[in-house]
Amino acid sequence: MIGRIVASISGQYSISDGENIFSAVPRGIFRKDNQRLMVGDLVEFNKEMNTIEKILPRKNELKRPRIANIDQLLIVSSIDKPLFSFELVLKYLTFANFNHIHSEIIITKTDIASENEIIAKITDVFEKIGVKTHFISNKTGEGIEEIKKIFNGKVSALMGQSGVGKSSFLNMVDPLFDRGVGQYSEALGRGKHKTREVILLPFGGGFIADTPGFSSLELEMTKEELGQYFPGIENLYTGCAYSNCIHISEINCKVKEALNLGILPKVVYDCYIKMSNEALTFYRR
Structure with a gap:
């Protein structure tokens, strides 16, 4: 059967097939192959043996x-x-x-x-x-x-x-x-x-x-990645004159142009600058 993991407590997993909830544990192969189950995983499971047999491909995690x-x-x-x-x-x-x-x-x-x-x-x-x-x-x-x-x-x-x-x-x-x-x-x-x-x-x-709440979140991304994924900036950065523009001191920067025109709110840009100063400086391979 195929179901979705909806909860996990002390190595025991609750799985929903859309109608019923089953309790199951992963087979030893998961530990051997260093596979870690997550809530939200779609899995194949044996309801007679109460075992999880396989993790189906994830679309995100x-x-x-x-x-x-x-x-x-x-x-x-x-x-x-x-x-x-x-x-x-x-x-x-x-x-x-x-x-x-x-x-x-x-x-x-x-x-x-x-x-x-x-x-x-x-x-x-x-x-x-x-x-x-x-x-x-x-x-x-x-x-x-x-x-x-x-x-x-x-x-x-x-x-x-x-x-x-x-x-x-x-x-x-x-x-x-x-x-x-x-x-x-x-x-x-x-x-x-x-x-x-x-x-x-x-x-x-x-x-x-x-989900559990938390007071901080570290973004493990480079300055360039931050510019590509930061809300309000993500749709502007491709119009900049330089492909590696980080929207601070470069000329012909579409992000700063949007800021000056009032299209991009100042509070968004200020937060971007602060996070850019904290961003990783390495390049991903």
Whole structure:
């Protein structure tokens, strides 16, 4: 039989065939060949022997969070507690682009926004760089019905720092998920981890992956790669005069031209410059 791994705990894997959940363990050949199973893997399994026989080819895989075969990555961030960060969200979006995975943004806790200006600015910035943004109130649930539609028939993964409200959001999507909700730590300025494992939850003919939150993400890419995959810049860099343009001091740079014309938001360019200064300097072979 063929199924999808939906959870993994201590070497035991839960596999869905679309109707039922089976428990199985990998055959010894996986350890011998150093093959590591991931949540999201499509596998051949023997339900009589309760063994996983083979991993089918993956269309994609992520190391953090560890998950395979996803259709879209949904970047979850909050207006406050923790405070919204353009830099962090842009970093997540770059990560998705680098892995060739469609991404959208979900902004939670709009009910605690101190002013509407930040919501308007977020909307304007991401609209200009072509990234779809959804807003939801954790208090009233406003916006949740529209967001539910984006999950239909797809394998989606939620990604975001601890405390932004991923588990609360999932419980609004479907109360039967009953995901544990962490608290926000005022002293540390970040959320407390509640989700400790990657798990696929069935919804709308597909799956939604709840993933552990984290406070930082390192982009292991060169300056040139950053320019190719950074949102808002990825569609401009091919028009630059130099193929290795990194959009800082070069002449005839389409990115700086877009910035000067107001097409590229300054906050996006500023975040790009900061990440470019931190990017790897080697060239990939």
